Amino acid sequence: MNMKKLNISDIYWKAIIECDSAYDDKFYYGVKTTGIFCRPSCKSRKPNKENVRIFKNAYIALEEKFRPCKRCKPDGLHLPxxxxxxxxxxxxxxxxxxxxxxxxxxxxxxxxxxxxxxxxxxxxxxxxxxxxxxxxxxxxxxxxxxxxxxxxxxxxxxxxxxxxxxxxxxxxxxxxxxxxxxIACRQNLKKELVNRDEHETKDY
Missing domain, CATH: 1.10.10.60 (Homeodomain-like)
Structure with a gap:
């Protein structure tokens, strides 16, 4: 049986969608739309593949301004x-x-x-x-x-x-x-314009 060879990004993605704990601490994934990063085993809702970034460790994710997930607490990190x-x-x-x-x-x-x-x-x-x-x-x-x-x-x-x-x-x-x-806003605006015009006329 011919098996399609998985590239590294496919392997990461497979681990993410299967919540594979065997890959925990081997990589972390961040979601660009939320700014949060997780362990592969995280049970949170799965992101769209195009929004995922892969990090070798949690501290690289932090340096890239991603925040640790409150659910899976990657690397034991806690967000106040x-x-x-x-x-x-x-x-x-x-x-x-x-x-x-x-x-x-x-x-x-x-x-x-x-x-x-x-x-x-x-x-x-x-x-x-x-x-x-x-x-x-x-x-x-x-x-x-x-x-x-x-x-x-x-x-x-x-x-x-x-x-x-x-x-x-x-x-x-x-x-x-x-x-x-x-209506009230328009009436107030009209009053302000009238008052301003009267003030400018007097100054003139």
Whole structure:
């Protein structure tokens, strides 16, 4: 039987997708999209092959600014809770418009949902889902003030799959519906422009 000869990258990839502990401490793999590196035996969700980088040891991965996985703890390294949560916050800030669940965040950060929920609330004072809502509302406010997009388009653009939910949450948190907020902003802007014009006329 003819067997296709595996090159070194195929061997690494085979070890990763099979969670082969025999390769632990022989190499580590980093995931470019998350900035995390793991042992080959890590049980975390498997990355896309094109996003993987191979390291001979954990310290090379650290020098390349990759962070140790919270689940498999490569080389026994531990990331402080505050730093781990801050990395997750940065990831949310970049991916807020995507569908984000606690499980999704746990997967990309290589931790358990329970552990993530508990530490996130301890460090940030709010839950991961509350933080996601906060970021989405901040982005929505910016679009309401600066764009001509419709309310439904804005809700979708910032990650809300339901327009009624977006409107309800916006009003609950800010005391205005998105439409009322936009009208109020435009009225305030108009007042500022009128006042500025009057001031410039007087100066003239």
């Amino acid at each position: 809770a505050e730093e781990w949560i801050e990395q997750i916050v940065q990831w949310i800030d970049q991916h807020y418009c995507e569908s984000l669940t606690l499980q999704t965040l746990a997967d990309i950060s290589h931790g358990s949902p329970y552990h993530l929920q508990r530490l996130f609330k301890r460090v940030k004072g709010i839950s991961p889902s509350e933080y996601v809502q906060q970021i989405r509302l901040e982005k929505a406010i910016d679009l309401l003030e600066t764009s001509g997009l419709s309310i439904s388009e804005i809700g979708s653009a910032v990650g809300f799959s339901s327009t009624p939910y977006f409107i309800t949450l916006f009003k609950k948190k800010l005391g205005y519906t998105p439409s009322s907020y936009r």
